[in-house]
Amino acid sequence: MKTASPSAVLPGTAPAHTHDDVQRAYSKVTWRIIPFLFICYVFAYLDRVNIGFAALQMKQDLSFSDAVYGLGAGIFFIGYFLFEVPSNLLLEKIGARKTLMRIMIVWGVISGSFAFVTTPTQFYVARFLLGAFEAGFFPGIVLYLTYWFPPMMRGKIITVFMSAIAVSGVIGGPLSGWIMANMGSASGLAGWQWLFIIEAIPSIILGAFVYFVLADKPADAKWLSARERAVIIHAVGTTGGHGHDATFWRTLRDPRLYALSAIYFAIAAGLYIISFWLPAMIRSYNVTDPLHIGLLTVIPYGITTAGMVVIGKHSDRTRERRWHVASGMIVAALGLVTVTYVHDSLTLALTVLSITTLGILTAMPLFWTIPTSYLSSAGAAGGIAVINSIGLIGGFASPSVLGWVKTTTGSLDYGLYTFAAILVLGSVLLLLAMPQRLLREDT
Template sequence: MEQELEKRTLRRITWRIVPFIMLLYFVAYIDRVNIGFASLTMKTDLGFTASMLGFGAGIFFWGYFLFEVPSNVVLHKVGARLWIARVMVTWGVISAAMALVKGPTSFYVIRFLLGAAEAGFFPGIILYLSYWFPAQHRAGVTAFFMAAAPISTALGSPVSAALLELDGIMGMHGWQWLFVLEAVPALVLGVVVFFYMTDRPEQATWLKDDERAWLVKTMNAENARKAGTSQHSLFSGLANPKVLALSLVYFGTSAGLYTLGIWAPQIIKQLGVSSMTVGLLNAVPPSISVVAMIWWSRRSDRSGERTWHVVLPCVAAAVGLAIATESTSMFGLIAALTLVNIGISCAKPPLWSMPTTFLSGAAAATGIATINSIGNLGGFFGPAMIGWIKDSTGSFSGGLYFVAGLLVLSAVLTLILSRTQRGATPTAKVATESGH
């Protein structure tokens, strides 16, 4: 009876919450990386170099870095419904303002403001999921949420390429139309969030009475079990060495993710194909990675193992980037980019299941935000280094090797974290039990 109640409750909250937050992240990721497609024509219209594009695309994450922790603390206090709505409306307005860019300075300023506006969204959703789903189910649920990123690339690439064809309509460039039209969903969904989201299980009138009672009891019991070993205070989430280690692990995966999001269209374009062909080809790797990501995360949940479910994908992504540097054929390049997509997509959900095993309350809010804010600086350094190396050498190869090195470092740090915490944390324990 209890098992049936658990399955019924988890099924109901999954269908209520997960498709909706996937839609939100789908829109967020498009607005974050559509600069990759806009730059196919924007760079010529505004005279941008690869360094300018890489720096401007990456400076988004400095805004993220500065405002991520404060934003998540506010969300923990006022609730996800109000704060996520605010975040989405703000970033929708600023994303549309990208159409007003006239040169490097305005480009840098608006991208920085976009990062500041969007700060708190991703870690806020990760924190939100920890209110609703028991720890043993969290990697799988997180995988579905994060699958929105590769799905947005798969579906958004041909759409973005098509919007570039609006060039000249009403006196606007195609890239200006791209920014304006792709900002509209964020504005609309920001309003929907306010009326649709529920902050806590106790407030879930859409659950049956027995389902709500089971969920509240289960989550309270989980928090009580963590009470003796978890850290709860605001400062402990910032200062925890494990949080800092996971931040560095996430740094490498973010460098890889945004290298793909921002530079993959340019890398494919080098083979001399049209913008629409770039859009269609760029959709292939993330489409495949979605399936791999969900399977890998469910495997991690079933086994309870996290460490090697992060390490192996990071190594695979690094190998894919190394292969991409040597690929001269279309098939070889897309195959290499597919391996990179699979590796990065598969590493992230198990990684995000680690912090809430040793953090709760305000510490979880600040800890998750710290990991995301520091880690996402990889989204600055990866694309920026690729742009600088491209201008210096005329090739993407050096930059891709640099990002591959960061992914190897992420794998090594994950292993070190597991070894040093063996027997002291759930993460280390399951690594030991799995025989790795």
């Protein structure tokens, strides 16, 4: 994994730290942290959204309507919303290792328990608990990365980390489709039940490894030399927030915190349309085999995986964030509208869905470079959690609304138009509420 050049990373580095020191330290940190967190997030996201594949069989077996499915898919985010800020504040007190280990092991157990759901009430409760126990994982990692990487590196780093969402689609689609197509009736369980059990196991295993792989902060990293630790501490210590030295409680009174939350609401709503409804959209084109549906989902996610890294690098190189995020949101909005006009062509639909997925998944990681640059270190832990928790109400809104619209009208179209408009409004709010002068990434 190639790191930024030393001159790009630390132009203000103290003379005692040579360019070779910086390059060596960041190469070691990047290879130690990012691949492991990437793999963890692949399975975290897979456990969160595999309900979209399970629904292909689960709804029929349990007699769940689209409205029941949509509400259950979305209620995950209510639990997430309620417990996210406390989880992130706890991370600062007890450290990332203990926090992430607890989160991953417990959510893995709960995810596997979905195999034994039989009623809508059990479905809702299990989804709520999954959200409650996963709360803090993503914002915790975003906060954790600010301990190690200065702002000018975060565009690419966060994008590489969050490309795990696209990779989980590339891996999860065929895997989920194969499990459902080939493991039905094994040991008396349906394919969708095996899906939950099998895909939960890696999260539990990875959770056990968190404590041994990660260090809470650079000063605790025994796998770095004393000189390398000094380089990292100096890099992050001299490139903190842009003058917003406020406590968490003062941060809560900042109107821009809620503007950022509203923007993230729009992005999350768009993301979970793709995550929860893509298999159903593909099935509407008369693709009935779960394995074939899984293989076809690879196309939009595969294109997006490559595109995210390229665009993230461009954003870092140009030091521009706002227009990169806003452009991705607008592209996704246009895609959601356009897909409603290609009901007769699977090829055109996959093309449009690929562009839509690229737009929304590009906007999401680059969005996080904005609050991590704007918030001070004192307000970052709670501020990031507030933005993510309020924003992820969009993850509740879009599947719930689309499920209701589909049950009522027999089509997703009006729901897609609604969230396309929300994405456009979010992009406008971003450009108006977060002027460039507030996001200068000091060196």
